[in-house]
Amino acid sequence: MTAQCVGRFFQSDGKYLGRAYKEHLSGFAQWEHREHADQWMLLEQNMGERLSIDETMLHHDLFTFLSNKDGHCKKGTLIAAVKGTTVSEVARHLDNIPLESRMKVKEVTMDFSDSMMGIVRRVFPKAEIVIDLFHIIQLYGKALDEMRMKLKRANAAQVKREQNEFKDKLAKRIKARERYRQTHEAKKGKKGKRVGRPPKRKNEKYEPKKLSNGETKADLLTHVRYPLMKHPDDWTQFQRQEMLLLFELEPEMRTAYGLLCALRRIFGKKHDRQQAMEALHRWYDKVEKTGIKELMLVRDTIASKEEYVLNYFNNRSTNASAESFNSKIKGLRAQVHGVNDLAFFMFRCARIFG
Numbered sequence: 120m121t122a123q124c125v126g127r128f129f130q131s132d133g134k135y136l137g138r139a140y141k142e143h144l145s146g147f148a149q150w151e152h153r154e155h156a157d158q159w160m161l162l163e164q165n166m167g168e169r170l171s172i173d174e175t176m177l178h179h180d181l182f183t184f185l186s187n188k189d190g191h192c193k194k195g196t197l198i199a200a201v202k203g204t205t206v207s208e209v210a211r212h213l214d215n216i217p218l219e220s221r222m223k224v225k226e227v228t229m230d231f232s233d234s235m236m237g238i239v240r241r242v243f244p245k246a247e248i249v250i251d252l253f254h255i256i257q258l259y260g261k262a263l264d265e266m267r268m269k270l271k272r273a274n275a276a277q278v279k280r281e282q283n284e285f286k287d288k289l290a291k292r293i294k295a296r297e298r299y300r301q302t303h304e305a306k307k308g309k310k311g312k313r314v315g316r317p318p319k320r321k322n323e324k325y326e327p328k329k330l331s332n333g334e335t336k337a338d339l340l341t342h343v344r345y346p347l348m349k350h351p352d353d354w355t356q357f358q359r360q361e362m363l364l365l366f367e368l369e370p371e372m373r374t375a376y377g378l379l380c381a382l383r384r385i386f387g388k389k390h391d392r393q394q395a396m397e398a399l400h401r402w403y404d405k406v407e408k409t410g411i412k413e414l415m416l417v418r419d420t421i422a423s424k425e426e427y428v429l430n431y432f433n434n435r436s437t438n439a440s441a442e443s444f445n446s447k448i449k450g451l452r453a454q455v456h457g458v459n460d461l462a463f464f465m466f467r468c469a470r471i472f473g
């Protein structure tokens with residue numbers, strides 16, 4: 120709850136109450152990290168064996184947040200917040216954590232970020248790096264969406280060509296009618312009215328081709344954006360019809376979606392590390408056979424960090440705690456209607472999550 124809300128409830132000056140809380144009641148004036156909180160903050164007492172690391176945008180800059188999974192986004196979660204994502208800058212501050220505590224870290228989860236990986240390798244040399252399952256699926260989803268947008272752009276270009284052809288056809292038809300009138304007299308009936316085929320309108324508009332469900336292809340490619348990332352069991356009846364129509368028109372999308380489901384099954388089954396590696400290599404071969412550039416880029420990205428991807432099957436750890444923590448940080452920022460004083464905002468984060 121903000122000071123403004125409290126002030127309205129008690130019919131007092133909310134701004135004055137906010138200043139009084141910040142300068143006198145909160146303890147911010149005596150806080151040991153006050154001078155440098157807008158650049159870095161370290162709460163080494165919250166260290167644990169299972170950590171998460173991620174970056175988030177705060178006050179127009181990227182901040183790297185290190186959190187303890189055992190804190191469950193409550194007290195004892197926040198370990199460090201450092202402005203920037205470069206290895207040298209972040210590691211310089213994290214090196215202030217006692218070496219004994221850093222050597223006890225067994226596992227750190229993260230996304231595909233090379234900078235986050237470099238930080239962990241340098242600061243926590245004995246920790247096992249685990250690349251988050253959901254970021255793997257997200258990476259593949261981006262490739263699927265790029266395929267969809269590629270089809271959408273190609274369809275837009277095709278529609279533009281058809282529009283130009285239609286305009287040319289309309290112009291030729293008008294010229295032909297004019298030449299016909301010059302050489303032929305209009306036929307008239309007994310009452311003096313013109314007879315024969317009625318002339319087509321000069322301002323006739325182009326209508327794109329409609330599919331069997333009554334939509335244009337552009338509409339179809341727009342509507343399938345979200346169903347492409349959902350499991351078939353979660354499709355609505357309308358989404359199922361659209362997806363089946365998409366697969367009928369674009370067989371490559373059917374193949375790509377099938378490989379997404381296959382990738383999900385690999386991580387969904389109770390594989391050990393060796394079984395998962397064999398299943399992942401079979402999946403690589405299937406992607407290679409498709410020849411689809413977007414999917415092969417995803418395969419190459421996963422293969423380049425396969426060791427850290429397979430570490431998921433040791434404890435099935437994800438980076439969900441870090442994503443949840445980031446969400447709570449953004450929720451706090453929204454609740455206070457933005458960050459005017461970054462140091463005081465970090466003080467509040469330390470009080471809530473530290």
